Amino acid sequence: MIPFIDIKAQLARIEDDMRGRIDAVLKHAKFIMGPEVAELEAELASFTGSSHCVTSASGTDALLLALMALNVGPGDAVFTTPFTFIATAEVISLLGATPVFVDIERGTYNIDPSRLDEALRAVKEKDESLHPLPAPALTGGGLKPAAVIAVDLYGLPADYKALKAIAAQYGVPVIADAAQSFGAEYWGRKAVRAADIACTSFFPAKPLGCLGDGGAVFTDNDDLAAACRSIRLHGVGAHKYDNARTGLNARLDTLQAAVLLAKLKIFRDELEKRREVAAMYSAKLARLEGVTLPPMPENAASAWAQYTLRSPNRDAIQESLKQDGTPSVVYYPCPLHQQTAYADLNYQPGSFPEAEAASQEVFSIPMHPYLDERTIGGICQCIQQSEMQTK
Ligand SMILES: Cc1ncc(COP(=O)(O)O)c(C=O)c1O
The missing domain is CATH 3.90.1150.10 (Aspartate Aminotransferase, domain 1)
Known part of the structure; x- marks a missing residue:
C-alpha cells in the first residue's frame, strides 16, 4: 500500500537533528514552556512575517484562544463554512456562541464572500428569507455578529481581501482557520497575515506537523497576542498566581517545540x-x-x-x-x-x-x-x- 502521507521518509531525513534537539530537552528538563517554545515562536514569526506567534497545545486550542481573545460568548454569531473539520465550529459552540454557516464557493471549496454578506445581513435583520439561519438567530433577541472564521481548505487560502471588506462593514474581525494551510501564500505574503488573527495546527499529518498535538496563533495585533498568551496559561496576569481572566491550559509542550524546530529547517x-x-x-x-x-x-x-x-x-x-x-x-x-x-x-x-x-x-x-x-x-x-x- 502506498502511504497517504509519508511521515517516516521525513523523519529519516532529519532524524539526527531531531534526536539532538530532543536530547537537549531531556537534559535541561524544562518540559513546560522551556526555551525551545520561545525559540520556535521567534522562528515562526520570522518565517511568516507576523508580529506575533503564540504557540498552543493544538489547532483546536489555537482557535479557542483566538475566539476567547476576541471575547466571543453567548448571544454571539460566528460565521463559518459548513465544509470543514468539526473543530472549526466546535470551538464556537464551546464558548456558548452559535455557528452561522455560510456556503462555499464551488471552485475553491472555501467560504463564499458574497454569501457572507447575505448571512451577516440576515442575522442583523433576523430575516431568514435572506440566508438560512440557525434556530437561535431567530428566537428572542437573536444573535450579534461577532466574528468570521474562514477555513483554508486543503491548504488553499480563502479570499481574505473580499471577506475582510465585507466583515469590516459589520465591524467584525476575520479569523483564519489555517490548520491545513501553514506555509500557503496569499497575494505574495504568507497567508496567515491576511486575516486579523490566524490559527494553525501542527497535528502530525499537517504540512508542518509535530509528533503529537500542537498549534499556533499568528497576529499583528499586540492586544490580541497578549490576550492569547495570557489565556493559554490559565489567564495569567502580572505573575504566576495572578489570574487576570478565565483561561485554559493550552501550552505547546517543549518537546514538540524542539521537534518543530528540526522540521522547520526543511x-x-x-x-x-x-x-x-x-x-x-x-x-x-x-x-x-x-x-x-x-x-x-x-x-x-x-x-x-x-x-x-x-x-x-x-x-x-x-x-x-x-x-x-x-x-x-x-x-x-x-x-x-x-x-x-x-x-x-x-x-x-x-x-x-x-x-x-x-x-x-x-x-x-x-x-x-x-x-x-x-x-x-x-x-x-x-x-x-x-x-x-x-x-
Ligand atoms: C480545518 C481544521 N481546523 C481545525 C483543526 C484542529 O486542529 P488540531 O487537530 O490540531 O486540534 C483541523 C485539524 O485536524 C482542521 O483540519
Missing part, C-alpha cells in the same frame, strides 16, 4: 516539493473530462495539505484506487450543518447546496513531499482507467 523545501507533486498530478490528469482538478488561483499558493479531486464517479474511482493499493480519503463526507451534533440548529437538507454537493464528490489522493514521479504516474493511470470504464 519546511521550505518540503513546501516546494508539495507544489511540484501537485503540478505533476495536475499535468497528468489535465485532460480527464469528468474529474475536476484542485484550483490554482493566481493570487494564492496552496500549502497542499491535500490534493483533492472531484468527480460524480467518486465511489468507482476510489474502489479502483483501493484495488490498486492506493489509499484515498473523503474530506469531508458530511457537512457540519448535517451533523447530529448540530441538529438543534435546525438547518435543513439543501441549506448549503454547494457544501452538500462537494461532500458527495470530493476525494483526496496521496500527497506528501516524498512522492516520486513514477508513483504519481501510477496513481493517475489508475484514475484514468477507472474514468474510461465508466464511459
